[in-house]
Amino acid sequence: MAEQRLVYSSKINKIRSFALILIFAGFILMYGGLLTRNIEWLMAIFFILGLLSILFSVVVYAWIGTLSTKAVQIICPSCEKPTKMLGRVDACMHCKQPLTLDKDLEGKEFDEKYNSRRYKKEAEDQN
Ligand SMILES: [Zn+2]
Numbered sequence: 001m002a003e004q005r006l007v008y009s010s011k012i013n014k015i016r017s018f019a020l021i022l023i024f025a026g027f028i029l030m031y032g033g034l035l036t037r038n039i040e041w042l043m044a045i046f047f048i049l050g051l052l053s054i055l056f057s058v059v060v061y062a063w064i065g066t067l068s069t070k071a072v073q074i075i076c077p078s079c080e081k082p083t084k085m086l087g088r089v090d091a092c093m094h095c096k097q098p099l100t101l102d103k104d105l106e107g108k109e110f111d112e113k114y115n116s117r118r119y120k121k122e123a124e125d126q127n
Contacts, residue, residue, distance in 0.1 A: 010093040011086045012071065015064050022057035026050045072101065087115040 033046030071084035078097035084090075089100045105114055 009096055010083070010091045012064060012067060012084055013093055015060060015067070019057045019060040019064065022053050022060065026053035026057065029053060074099065089114045 027050065029046050029050030033043045033050060036042040036046060067086060068084060071086050073082055073084050075081070076083045076092040076095060076097055076099065078092060079095040081092075081094045083093045083099070085099055085101060088102045089098065089105060091098050100114070102114070
């Protein structure tokens with residue numbers, strides 16, 4: 001496990017950075033609106049897009065909030081910090097250590113597909 005390259009980042013962190021990018025995009029679009037204030041329709045488009053982008057990021061942040069309450073809180077075995085898990089496999093928020101709640105998957109190569117419904121079904125068919 002330790003020598004495996006840990007490039008996977010926790011799902012909650014991923015969604016959080018996505019929301020952050022949306023906010024930045026929103027501000028850049030609004031700034032674009034300021035720069036083009038001489039052209040009324042262009043300014044309007046920039047402002048509307050910017051506003052939508054920021055509103056969407058608020059929605060995403062609210063969604064993270066709900067996800068966090070559903071996530072399982074565990075202590076990471078690697079860095080011993082508390083982290084939250086979504087689904088059957090996820091990564092530690094601090095050290096990116098892949099984690100699983102499923103004993104069957106322990107020691108297996110980390111793969112996002114273990115979260116999918118299809119994989120679950122295939123695994124059940126095998127048993
Ligand atoms: Zn950790």
